[in-house]
Amino acid sequence: MGVKSFTHEVESQVSAPRMFQALVVDSHNLIPKLTPQGIKSADLLQGDGGVRTIKQINFGEGTQSKYMKHRIDVLDKENFFCKYILIERVMLGDKLESIVY
Numbered sequence: 001m002g003v004k005s006f007t008h009e010v011e012s013q014v015s016a017p018r019m020f021q022a023l024v025v026d027s028h029n030l031i032p033k034l035t036p037q038g039i040k041s042a043d044l045l046q047g048d049g050g051v052r053t054i055k056q057i058n059f060g061e062g063t064q065s066k067y068m069k070h071r072i073d074v075l076d077k078e079n080f081f082c083k084y085i086l087i088e089r090v091m092l093g094d095k096l097e098s099i100v101y
Contacts, residue, residue: 020080028055038063051075054087065089 012019022030026049028042040058047053053072059065068089075082 016080017077020077020082024075024080024082025049025077028057031057036060045069047072 014022028044028049032039032041038060040060042055042057045054045056049072051072051074054069055072056067056069058067068086070084070086072082072084
């Protein structure tokens with residue numbers, strides 16, 4: 001089993017609370033609007049957007065995956081931190097068991 005870690009920081013004119021709200025908390029509403037050619041829709045399957053919420057991202061035609069599901073394990077809005085795990089995806093196959101963000 002291998003583990004990879006990646007950190008990426010970007011400066012933005014948008015405030016951190018607003019960016020976190022849009023890209024993490026409300027991602028299921030925003031991402032399909034930003035990338036309609038790649039992501040057809042995103043749905044909350046379980047929960048209210050907080051911890052233990054399961055989201056499903058449905059990809060558009062011509063993509064390699066039909067959908068993926070991830071579960072939010074940690075959500076700290078005050079410190080702008082979210083940890084979620086990819087729990088289901090058509091492309092996982094034999095090589096990956098899970099992906100944790």
